[in-house]
């Protein structure tokens with residue numbers, strides 16, 4: 001049932017500068033001009049964002065002066081109401097959301113790269129824009145991507161798959177190329193799915209000892225020809241055409257530097273949290289003609305391709321577990337224990 005302006009909803013708020021979040025009753029947000037309101041069906045927990053904010057990791061304490069705040073930036077649901085000046089979408093339509101909204105005017109935005117807009121806003125992470133750890137969220141119309149009959153959890157995964165697709169489409173990858181991927185998290189698994197869909201001849205997925213029991217078997221299930229720990233990767237991982245680094249570990253970039261073929265390409269997607277500078281043997285890369293392409297966020301074509309891929313692939317092994325919003329503590333604990341690839345909450 002569509003709520004009235006006076007109705008209230010349950011939201012999972014970060015209220016205090018200490019570990020934890022709390023369920024609160026807050027007003028249902030009203031969509032302004034150009035906005036839509038979404039009944040949130042699934043919202044992902046990002047291990048590098050919401051999970052660290054919940055645990056009050058020192059890297060997230062800059063939010064202290066902004067509390068209380070409603071986070072949640074990977075989400076999907078059904079349009080519930082539209083504000084004025086919104087066309088092309090209607091209530092009842094199921095959508096996923098691009099959380100990075102560019103200014104629309106700068107050179108980056110005008111060339112289709114709003115993900116690197118210097119004035120970009122991030123829904124559910126920037127203090128001035130509420131996120132989706134709640135029953136309803138209001139977002140700008142331009143952030144929406146219709147997902148048709150895909151599930152809400154698949155809609156959440158599209159944000160990660162889209163980033164991986166962006167990495168593949170920005171690279172010189174062509175069908176028949178060999179691919180290696182470091183970091184079998186949501187983006188690395190997304191890169192695997194994208195490389196399979198793109199017709200890679202072989203795909204090596206490289207993880208750590210912690211991935212041996214779950215994420216490496218999952219990678220094999222989703223089409224990896226080889227899934228190994230980094231200790232085992234050095235041997236047999238060589239002359240790779242396109243090496244997707246999605247872990248953000250310096251050791252993985254080092255492996256990429258030695259395993260990418262002459263004239264090949266390293267696609268750097270992983271963020272090196274806590275390491276401002278990362279050693280890389282650039283002279284060796286120059287002498288061997290290996291290029292390094294960095295990728296951040298998605299562009300419009302990434303969404304289009306990610307949706308097309310998701311419609312043709314069974315992503316269910318990479319989805320969940322899912323928890324009701326009220327069981328958020330269990331969901332954050334599952335994230336801590338690395339259960340599943342993309343844990344979601346269902347408000």
Ligand SMILES: [Zn+2]
Nearest residue numbers: 103106109117
């Ligand atoms: Zn811009």
